[in-house]
Amino acid sequence: MTDQASGQTQLAVIGAGPGGYAAAFHAAELGMQVTLISQDAKPGGVCLLRGCIPSKSLLHIAKLIYEARDADGWGVKFAEPNIDLDALRSWKDSVVTKLTDGLLELCKRRNVRFVHARGRFEDSHTLRLQGASGPVEGAPERLRFEHAIVATGSLPAVPGALSVEDPRVMDSTGALALEDIPKRLLVVGGGYIGLEMGTVYAALGSEVTLVELTDGLLPGVDRDLVRALRPRLAERFKSIHLNAQVEKFEPQPEGIAATFKGQDIQPTQTFDRVLVAVGRRPASQNVGLENTQVKVNDRGFVQVDRQMRTADPAIRAIGDVVGEPMVAHKASREAKVAVEVIAGKKSEFDNVAIPAVVFTDPEVAWCGLTETQAKASGQQVKVARFPWAASGRAATLGRTDGLTKLIFDPETQRLLGMGVVGPGAGELIAEGVLAVEMAAVAADVAESIHPHPTLSETVMESAESLFGHATHLFRPKR
Amino acid sequence: MATEFKMPELGENIEQADVVKVLVAEGDVIKVDQTVLELETDKAAVELPSAYAGRVVKVHVKDGDQVPVGAVLLTVEEAPSEGDQKSEPVEAKVVVAEGKEPEAKEAEPTEPEAPEVEKKAPAKGPQPEGEPSRGPAPASPSVRQMARKLGIDLHQVSGSGAGGRIVVEDVQRHVRELATAATTGPIAAAGAPSLPDFGQWGPIERQRMSGIRRKTAENVSVAWRNVPQVTQYDLADITELEAARKRYRDTHPDGVKLTVTAMVLKAVVAALKAYPQCNASVDPTAGELILKRYYHIGVAVDTEHGLIVPVIRDVDRKSVLELATELDEVAERARQRKIELDQLQGGTFTITNLGGIGGTAFSPIVNFPQVAILGLARSRQEQVIRDGKAELRLMLPLCLSYDHRAVDGADGARFLIKLAGALSDPLSLILEG
Numbered sequence: 001m002t003d004q005a006s007g008q009t010q011l012a013v014i015g016a017g018p019g020g021y022a023a024a025f026h027a028a029e030l031g032m033q034v035t036l037i038s039q040d041a042k043p044g045g046v047c048l049l050r051g052c053i054p055s056k057s058l059l060h061i062a063k064l065i066y067e068a069r070d071a072d073g074w075g076v077k078f079a080e081p082n083i084d085l086d087a088l089r090s091w092k093d094s095v096v097t098k099l100t101d102g103l104l105e106l107c108k109r110r111n112v113r114f115v116h117a118r119g120r121f122e123d124s125h126t127l128r129l130q131g132a133s134g135p136v137e138g139a140p141e142r143l144r145f146e147h148a149i150v151a152t153g154s155l156p157a158v159p160g161a162l163s164v165e166d167p168r169v170m171d172s173t174g175a176l177a178l179e180d181i182p183k184r185l186l187v188v189g190g191g192y193i194g195l196e197m198g199t200v201y202a203a204l205g206s207e208v209t210l211v212e213l214t215d216g217l218l219p220g221v222d223r224d225l226v227r228a229l230r231p232r233l234a235e236r237f238k239s240i241h242l243n244a245q246v247e248k249f250e251p252q253p254e255g256i257a258a259t260f261k262g263q264d265i266q267p268t269q270t271f272d273r274v275l276v277a278v279g280r281r282p283a284s285q286n287v288g289l290e291n292t293q294v295k296v297n298d299r300g301f302v303q304v305d306r307q308m309r310t311a312d313p314a315i316r317a318i319g320d321v322v323g324e325p326m327v328a329h330k331a332s333r334e335a336k337v338a339v340e341v342i343a344g345k346k347s348e349f350d351n352v353a354i355p356a357v358v359f360t361d362p363e364v365a366w367c368g369l370t371e372t373q374a375k376a377s378g379q380q381v382k383v384a385r386f387p388w389a390a391s392g393r394a395a396t397l398g399r400t401d402g403l404t405k406l407i408f409d410p411e412t413q414r415l416l417g418m419g420v421v422g423p424g425a426g427e428l429i430a431e432g433v434l435a436v437e438m439a440a441v442a443a444d445v446a447e448s449i450h451p452h453p454t455l456s457e458t459v460m461e462s463a464e465s466l467f468g469h470a471t472h473l474f475r476p477k478r
Numbered sequence: 479m480a481t482e483f484k485m486p487e488l489g490e491n492i493e494q495a496d497v498v499k500v501l502v503a504e505g506d507v508i509k510v511d512q513t514v515l516e517l518e519t520d521k522a523a524v525e526l527p528s529a530y531a532g533r534v535v536k537v538h539v540k541d542g543d544q545v546p547v548g549a550v551l552l553t554v555e556e557a558p559s560e561g562d563q564k565s566e567p568v569e570a571k572v573v574v575a576e577g578k579e580p581e582a583k584e585a586e587p588t589e590p591e592a593p594e595v596e597k598k599a600p601a602k603g604p605q606p607e608g609e610p611s612r613g614p615a616p617a618s619p620s621v622r623q624m625a626r627k628l629g630i631d632l633h634q635v636s637g638s639g640a641g642g643r644i645v646v647e648d649v650q651r652h653v654r655e656l657a658t659a660a661t662t663g664p665i666a667a668a669g670a671p672s673l674p675d676f677g678q679w680g681p682i683e684r685q686r687m688s689g690i691r692r693k694t695a696e697n698v699s700v701a702w703r704n705v706p707q708v709t710q711y712d713l714a715d716i717t718e719l720e721a722a723r724k725r726y727r728d729t730h731p732d733g734v735k736l737t738v739t740a741m742v743l744k745a746v747v748a749a750l751k752a753y754p755q756c757n758a759s760v761d762p763t764a765g766e767l768i769l770k771r772y773y774h775i776g777v778a779v780d781t782e783h784g785l786i787v788p789v790i791r792d793v794d795r796k797s798v799l800e801l802a803t804e805l806d807e808v809a810e811r812a813r814q815r816k817i818e819l820d821q822l823q824g825g826t827f828t829i830t831n832l833g834g835i836g837g838t839a840f841s842p843i844v845n846f847p848q849v850a851i852l853g854l855a856r857s858r859q860e861q862v863i864r865d866g867k868a869e870l871r872l873m874l875p876l877c878l879s880y881d882h883r884a885v886d887g888a889d890g891a892r893f894l895i896k897l898a899g900a901l902s903d904p905l906s907l908i909l910e911g
Contacts, residue, residue, distance in 0.1 A: 347623075347626075350614070438619075440643075441640040
């Protein structure tokens, strides 16, 4: 058993999110003596405490509400939901607590020392551990380590113009706290956080206004996927303004007065609450990295190679703090690589497909090469699309608005990427990840039996359509 | 406008070079053709002239780096502007650059204060193989892991699966091929047992072999594995040749530096003409001997950087004096690392003279794909019986190694007799040359 107060450790992991705890656990499995340092009282990081998990709990409720409403047209009428906000909030919190307590328990079982403190590098082999008010009881003030893994994650980025000292102007953390259900909510940013939280609040009864700086929602995502998402969002949000931006916020007793710039947007409007979700930035400051040889680029990302090594031989870095995409599953994989490299194994982050999922309704998911990237780089690809209008399962769900697309190398027919929009897209994308990583070709996907009637058939039929004979989709021969 | 100055093609079969010295720094203003880097390739040292004029914004390499052809060496700001390319504003970006990120460029940030040109550059440390433009090899994660463990570059493996997909069996086959294809193997000879930890018996130091050293090691290993060689010895009486050489030197105090090697060059051509199978290469697959109708002779030069073998072209068409002049020039260039790459190629036979250093005899290794090499040891005074009388004569030891596939022992002996005869009778050099 590691002495809780020992000033020595073999491996120090700074940050206890999906990157940090995965690294700590894997290292412990390999026999290392590990200290996991978390600035939150419980492990889990942004993902469990202030991100993926609470937001998905709320989105599940939003889904229930909307499906009940959809049933109206199918001969089943539900009354308007009666929302008990306190109960709802505590259900969400209980989901989080269950998972974070589970992680604490796993720390104990794996003999990982968990320290609730801020870790700050003093040099390449020493961390200073600080609690909110000075030294942490029962933990050393200085921790000497052989190896360290920086897994400090990321923070919501709030540009200066949008930064207002008023609790009604929230970032994603504030929005997830669910203080109340504002009558009028402004969401700034048409990225995944803005769309997901906008969906939650709209389902709970807020009038949601969304402004996005660029000319489309989910910048960078293939347009055909985003197009399928648009109608439902437009129905649920009060208004969506593209090419629009906030000039300033003025807190007033009756609400936050916002001034906008852009076409077709009323220049001044008042909102009860505002969510600013314009992006996230790496948490590479206040960690003392300047006291080590670690190099940080001008965007704040710690620079690492494919073995997660920084410029400091004793220090690795993983997760959001090393670069885009800032997603938990990338951090977990990098954690394994970092630990294996420390253990002297030949490991490297050579993944081809990192999946991304936006949990809107419908969900949007993609992995590997996107059509947008192929176009930008001039790479020749062949794209096979299967609209869900031809899927039996989608019809039974009343959701024929989806689309499954596969991106192939035109010569070898190797699967390079996949994109899906539709309910359950987040689950469907896993097949695409496996196929891309396995270097599967179109025939591999087309000739594997997919269960009927399920949405997964759309993946098989997309691949078939490359050969021009998708069973449920007729395209005249060219 | 910022331009990337990339490693140019340096010659046939040269894929990379070691950076010996970077001669410019960030902020320097350079001119076209100004030497910016000293490089060392497998074959020679090269001074690399800049293809651009302007201000050096970033130096992407440092002393000691191994850099492949096509890699970015310098970023040069061609117009005298202040390099004001700012990164685009960071706004609401959920853009997921999946999969591409780990394929980041190989550029390595060398100076901490250097402005970031490429936003995603891995920090430091040995970079995994792979050119920036290559996509991932078509193989599953388990196969990729296996290749990593074996140190195999999957891009070199041909896949047997659909769409060229590489499976476990393909990697195994590739490993077997590597083990047997000794001719293409690098220094690490196939089947050589791994080294013990020498540190357990005393202090050691690991020293990186220079490019020239590694190439020499590779070449002699290839020759050793592939050429069944025989070495034959003889002595040439060079008393008169040496006397003639001294006479020339004394009467031409400002003349060319006439050396034994220059005269041996001329004599060798006579022997090669008589025995053309020594001026050849073996093509075992075709079952043919390739006879060369030209006489380009390599002369091994010992430099402080290692062994370099410049080639003297058309020796048969040059006089001894011309050869001596050229030899002197070429040896000097080799020592100053200023040899051009094409001066190292196309040899048909090689001479290595250790006479200036010492030794009675040695067995040189054939300079593959040539079939014969002549070693010269130190000449010495010996008692020789001439016309029934013991006489002191100056004898030059000749050591001829040859590829037995091309040359038989009898021919080897005849070649040496012919050579020794030509050297002991300087007149024949004039008559036959």
